[in-house]
Amino acid sequence: MEKVIDLNHLTVAYGAKPVLWNISTSFKEGAMTAIIGPNGAGKSTMMKSMLDLIKPLNGTVDYYLNGKKHLYHDVKKKIAYVPQNNSVDWDFPATVLDVVVMGRYGHLGWLKRPRKSDYDLARTMLAKVGIPTFANRQISQLSGGQRQRVFLARALVQEADIYLMDEPFAGVDKKTEGIIMVLLKELREAGKSILVIHHDLQTVEEYFDEVVFVNREIVANGPVEEVFTEENIEETYRVDHNLGEEGEEDVGIVQ
Structure with a gap:
């Protein structure tokens, strides 16, 4: 497999406190990759750095599409992001359909309004995630699992090549988890690249x-059958690993 994202000596800090230290790793094209580590290990910070939501102190994030290297700004329309449930203002007055159609905005350009075809695609994806009758429901009325389905539908309408998902299975029931996994496997079979904080x-x-094991630094990364070992799990989840006390702030406002 070719690489689709390359992190090179990435260091990120909140104030004077480093959260990620000298991260270098690659994510494979057409693969489903788990990002694993304890709370405060820097997983969400790493993903937000890939999305240019957080500026690193040092290092770069490079994307590879069609055999060429790009920065995020050049390929952002090809990247879909599913944020953590707790990073979203669920009291914002919007319907489910409104939220899903937001995934089309990158395709519309300046001052263009969503077309009928955009709304039709949004409804198709709501059906695909199993909530076709929820289009006119206010997002504040949704359960945790329903919210995850809405944000997955929003990601699907982007018709992206790369999907970044921050704990998509957190707080969902087994039925919703099963639906999400079926869709992710379909994306992988279509050649999409999927990164999941898990x-x-x-x-x-x-x-x-x-799988990528991270605890402020990269502990191990590679094919699951090779690096998903008891030794790597124990090393990753050691409380005193790397830079001391945990304290990553993962929660932020996602527009």
């Missing part, structure tokens, strides 16, 4: 092709 170690071998 906490459930018991499902890593079943769900993922690649």
